[in-house]
Amino acid sequence: MSQIDVEEGVYSGSTQTIWLGDWTIDESGAASPTINKCHFSNVRVGDVIKTNFTRLADGSGWITYKYQDTSDWSWNDYPVSDDGENANKGYTATGETLTVTEEMVDNLKNFGLFFYCQNVNITSVELIPIQAEPDPRLDLTLDYLSSGWSATYDPETHTITSEGGGKGWWLTAKDYSYYDYLVIQFDPAINNEGKLYIEYNDASNTETSLAIGQKTIVVALSEEGKGSVKQIYIAGSAGNTYTLFAAYVATEAYIIENGIENEVEDVPVDPFVVLNPVYATGGWGDREYDTQTFDGTIVGEGAASGWWLGGKDYSDYDKVYVELSAINIPQHEVEGEMQPGFAQLFVQCAAGDDGSLSNLTCGFGTHLYAVVDLDEYKNKTNQIVIQGSAGVTFTIVKACVCTNEYYEENILPNLPADPSPSMATAIETIGSEQTDGAWYTLQGVRVAAPVKGVYIHNGKKMVLK
Numbered sequence: 001m002s003q004i005d006v007e008e009g010v011y012s013g014s015t016q017t018i019w020l021g022d023w024t025i026d027e028s029g030a031a032s033p034t035i036n037k038c039h040f041s042n043v044r045v046g047d048v049i050k051t052n053f054t055r056l057a058d059g060s061g062w063i064t065y066k067y068q069d070t071s072d073w074s075w076n077d078y079p080v081s082d083d084g085e086n087a088n089k090g091y092t093a094t095g096e097t098l099t100v101t102e103e104m105v106d107n108l109k110n111f112g113l114f115f116y117c118q119n120v121n122i123t124s125v126e127l128i129p130i131q132a133e134p135d136p137r138l139d140l141t142l143d144y145l146s147s148g149w150s151a152t153y154d155p156e157t158h159t160i161t162s163e164g165g166g167k168g169w170w171l172t173a174k175d176y177s178y179y180d181y182l183v184i185q186f187d188p189a190i191n192n193e194g195k196l197y198i199e200y201n202d203a204s205n206t207e208t209s210l211a212i213g214q215k216t217i218v219v220a221l222s223e224e225g226k227g228s229v230k231q232i233y234i235a236g237s238a239g240n241t242y243t244l245f246a247a248y249v250a251t252e253a254y255i256i257e258n259g260i261e262n263e264v265e266d267v268p269v270d271p272f273v274v275l276n277p278v279y280a281t282g283g284w285g286d287r288e289y290d291t292q293t294f295d296g297t298i299v300g301e302g303a304a305s306g307w308w309l310g311g312k313d314y315s316d317y318d319k320v321y322v323e324l325s326a327i328n329i330p331q332h333e334v335e336g337e338m339q340p341g342f343a344q345l346f347v348q349c350a351a352g353d354d355g356s357l358s359n360l361t362c363g364f365g366t367h368l369y370a371v372v373d374l375d376e377y378k379n380k381t382n383q384i385v386i387q388g389s390a391g392v393t394f395t396i397v398k399a400c401v402c403t404n405e406y407y408e409e410n411i412l413p414n415l416p417a418d419p420s421p422s423m424a425t426a427i428e429t430i431g432s433e434q435t436d437g438a439w440y441t442l443q444g445v446r447v448a449a450p451v452k453g454v455y456i457h458n459g460k461k462m463v464l465k
Contacts, residue, residue: 043108046130047100134178136254140232140247146170147231150238158244160234163279164308166197168233169247173201177227179249181260182219184234187245189215189265192273193313194236200225210234210242213267218260221249237309238279269316272402272410275307275384280396282308283385298392301332304346306385307399311350315379319407320347320372322386322399323416327364332389343388345370349377357382368416371407 100108145153150165160167184196194210196217203225210217221229234242250260277294285303289296296305322345329341347360358377362370374381384401386394402411437458 043100043105043127044130045100045102045105048128048130049098049100050126050128051097136251138176138179138249140169140249142244142247145233147233148235151235160242160244162194162236162238162240162242164238164282166195166233166235168197168231170231171229173228173230175227176221176229176249178251179226180221180252181250181255182221182232182248183216183250183255183260184247185216185245186214186243188243189213189267190240190242191267192236192240194234194240194242196232196234198222198232199230201228201230210236211264213265214263215265216260216263218255218262237312238282238307239274239276271406272400273314273317275320275322275399275401277396277399280306280399282306282383283387294396296386296394296396298343298386298388298390301390302387303390304385304387306346306383308383309381312381313379314374314381314401316403317378317401318374318404320345320374320384320399320401321369321407321411322384323369323397324364324394325368325397326393326395327368328391328393329364329388330391332391341389341392343386343392343394345372346383346385346387347372347374348382348385349375350380350382351377361387366418368418374401 142158143155145160145167147170148165148167150163151167152161152163153159153167154161182196182198190210191212193212196208196210196219198206198219198221200222203222206219206222208217208219232247236242254260278291280294280296281289281291283304283306285298286300287296287298287303287305289305298305327343329343331338332341333339342363344361344363349358349360350356351358358375360372360375362372364370384399386396388394
């Protein structure tokens with residue numbers, strides 16, 4: 001007898017080959033054929049056992065499977081895959097297959113499979129495991145998010161930080177046909193809005209809004225597209241953060257059994273939302289902005305620099321406040337004539353589904369601040385920017401969206417005083433007249449030994465770091 005054991009843990013989804021080498025059984029003319037046995041210590045219903053062999057030269061070889069009954073030790077035939085009178089003898093194929101049934105399992109484990117054969121050369125015996133049904137939940141890794149733009153991801157805290165873009169999973173053409181839903185869970189609940197996008201290769205993409213306080217979002221996968229998913233990502237306004245707790249696709253049965261559903265916590269509304277100057281890189285036209293010093297320059301006439309928000313909902317707030325440490329509003333040329341320049345805080349909201357806009361403005365004038373009262377369209381705020389005529393320069397100190405109460409209690413009593421002389425006049429005068437190599441503050445005061453700050457030198461604005 002030749003006994004071959006199959007070790008535990010062979011069910012990896014690939015074929016397990018049991019090599020017997022060139023095991024020739026030649027009992028031609030003998031009173032009874034030789035019997036050899038393969039023993040399977042780990043076998044399941046639905047597995048397939050395949051014997052690969054060749055007949056000897058005279059073509060009379062044959063092979064059949066037998067098992068030993070546990071009750072009376074009698075020999076019994078297992079049927080093979082081929083039909084017909086010679087099915088058990090292998091005359092019509094070079095390999096015979098046997099599908100394991102429930103009644104075979106114990107016998108195969110305890111007593112093995114016997115090959116009753118003659119005039120054949122058995123080259124190998126294969127155990128082909130049945131394809132295991134996929135787990136009802138398949139997790140997406142939180143160790144590395146490879147998809148996205150204008151956003152960062154911290155793999156230690158699992159936190160996405162938007163810089164006006166998004167971050168997520170690049171999947172190329174992942175087959176999620178077995179699954180029904182995408183689930184993203186956040187911890188803590190998100191404190192700002194955003195969007196969850198699923199892009200498919202063969203169907204329309206889906207876009208789902210994330211609400212303030214969102215803990216869990218459940219999104220149905222597209223029946224047409226889930227066989228080839230391109231990418232999944234989360235996007236939001238610059239400065240928004242999203243800390244992931246889990247991300248996975250799951251079957252409908254798993255969702256129901258575990259009670260998974262959309263979950264939004266009641267989150268106290270802060271009286272103000274900071275607009276981080278680091279992200280004031282949006283806007284339009286020819287402009288320059290330094291994300292380290294927060295210095296901006298309007299190069300092209302009517303250009304603007306500031307925060308792109310993409311329809312941010314500011315329904316809980318009333319005002320936009322922007323404070324500067326410096327502003328220069330020089331004259332500019334209009335149709336061949338020099339005219340006073342302008343600089344203003346500009347808030348743009350979507351006023352309807354037809355593409356109409358609500359534009360709110362407040363000029364800086366000689367002030368170092370500007371305040372805009374939001375209107376009824378504040379639930380779809382697209383951008384907040386500083387717009388001006390060519391040559392305007394400014395330095396942002398702080399900016400926020402706030403309630404009336406917060407403004408009256410915390411901002412109004414602490415508004416910066418107007419510079420004297422006018423900031424704009426001082427800078428324009430210094431810029432046109434003071435080219436003597438000396439250093440001046442933005443208020444026109446000569447400085448013998450300038451330190452870190454913003455100055456005028458030889459008619460130009462200079463930043464010392």
